[in-house]
Amino acid sequence: MKMIPVNEPKIGRLESEYLLDALNSGWISSSGKYIDRFEKEFSAFIGTEYAISVCNGTAALETALHGLGVKAGDEIIMPSFTIISCAIAAIRLGAKPVLVDIDPITWNLNPDFLETRISKKTKVVMPVHVFGHSVDMDPILKLQKKYKFKILEDTAESHGAEYKNQRCGSLGDCSTFSFYANKLITTGEGGMVLTNNSEIYEKCLSYKNLYFSKDERFRHEELGYNFRMTNLQAAIGCAQVKRIDEIIDSKISMGRKYAKQLEDINGLRFQEEKNWAKSVYWMYSVELSPSLGLSAEEVRSMLMKEGIETRPFFRGLHSQPSLQKLGLFQNESYPNTDHAYKYGFYLPSGMTLKDSEIRKVTDSLKKVLKNK
Numbered sequence: 001m002k003m004i005p006v007n008e009p010k011i012g013r014l015e016s017e018y019l020l021d022a023l024n025s026g027w028i029s030s031s032g033k034y035i036d037r038f039e040k041e042f043s044a045f046i047g048t049e050y051a052i053s054v055c056n057g058t059a060a061l062e063t064a065l066h067g068l069g070v071k072a073g074d075e076i077i078m079p080s081f082t083i084i085s086c087a088i089a090a091i092r093l094g095a096k097p098v099l100v101d102i103d104p105i106t107w108n109l110n111p112d113f114l115e116t117r118i119s120k121k122t123k124v125v126m127p128v129h130v131f132g133h134s135v136d137m138d139p140i141l142k143l144q145k146k147y148k149f150k151i152l153e154d155t156a157e158s159h160g161a162e163y164k165n166q167r168c169g170s171l172g173d174c175s176t177f178s179f180y181a182n183k184l185i186t187t188g189e190g191g192m193v194l195t196n197n198s199e200i201y202e203k204c205l206s207y208k209n210l211y212f213s214k215d216e217r218f219r220h221e222e223l224g225y226n227f228r229m230t231n232l233q234a235a236i237g238c239a240q241v242k243r244i245d246e247i248i249d250s251k252i253s254m255g256r257k258y259a260k261q262l263e264d265i266n267g268l269r270f271q272e273e274k275n276w277a278k279s280v281y282w283m284y285s286v287e288l289s290p291s292l293g294l295s296a297e298e299v300r301s302m303l304m305k306e307g308i309e310t311r312p313f314f315r316g317l318h319s320q321p322s323l324q325k326l327g328l329f330q331n332e333s334y335p336n337t338d339h340a341y342k343y344g345f346y347l348p349s350g351m352t353l354k355d356s357e358i359r360k361v362t363d364s365l366k367k368v369l370k371n372k
């Protein structure tokens with residue numbers, strides 16, 4: 001049986017053409033024309049002045065936190081429902097991740113729970129726009145005026161998504177992106193930090209390139225890292241940016257088809273689009289109603305037998321053994337995150353998904369959930 005994969009990127013002729021051009025030019029490390037061009041074109045697309053390309057989205061988070069001045073002992077507030085990269089970035093800089101539970105409808109950080117988590121040590125609040133849908137940003141921006149923290153938007157899952165007609169990734173002090181193969185646009189592996197602030201830009205630039213000095217190259221005033229992106233990756237990125245509107249349109253159109261067909265399945269909910277948001281439907285995410293008496297894991301294994309590959313939702317950061325071992329999140333509970341983890345999963349969401357495959361997925365869901 002041929003599986004319907006949960007994800008598959010669509011690499012076109014332009015990607016091959018640019019990649020070969022970069023390769024043949026001899027500029028195969030982190031200098032070359034495609035690096036500058038990818039940074040310029042992607043930041044112009046999102047709507048920020050400065051861009052710092054890096055080797056992946058996890059490195060982008062660490063670089064951005066450094067750029068925001070994060071030091072040992074600072075606290076970084078992030079949702080409990082996110083990838084471990086967010087916590088790792090904070091911990092590697094000696095900072096402490098502090099968690100906020102999510103909104104059960106959008107699975108995004110719930111701003112109502114934010115204020116009680118703010119302390120004198122809070123340096124950064126990190127909204128993560130999950131599955132292609134924006135976080136409700138206004139309440140966070142309002143709290144920022146009162147408490148003066150910095151905002152880092154993790155936009156790794158929401159390239160081109162909007163909050164009140166403004167693109168995610170241009171709403172805070174800086175933002176990060178990933179270009180991993182399953183993201184909206186890809187460079188294989190890759191990431192970027194965006195900002196409008198020249199000071200943040202300079203710090204990020206130094207951090208990702210070992211803090212070489214401008215006046216005396218091999219003198220290093222601070223410790224950085226080698227997080228550079230290659231010109232080869234950037235070449236693929238340039239081709240992807242050229243097609244980004246088309247990619248987003250096709251994601252949205254597939255998302256609407258899923259939404260329509262899932263409407264009449266009882267006990268299953270699709271990610272809802274708030275009226276202030278434009279979702280790019282990065283992942284076609286669903287949540288089971290507990291009344292079915294089935295967990296996501298059980299339904300996912302039944303779908304697997306039907307030839308449909310799916311992925312589970314994030315396990316909450318508070319229940320990660322690696323973080324608990326550090327003494328973090330003892331006796332803390334995040335029930336909305338635990339609920340999403342237990343009942344949520346995402347359906348095949350690749351760029352090569354055909355209408356007939358969407359139909360097969362929704363028919364199989366009906367079958368395994370014993371609808372009709």
Ligand SMILES: *Cc1c(COP(=O)(O)O)cnc(C)c1O
Nearest residue numbers: 056057058083085156157178180
């Ligand atoms: C994918 C992802 C990252 C990490 O990106 P990598 O390029 O895989 O390191 C960070 N944050 C979120 C929300 C992601 O989905």
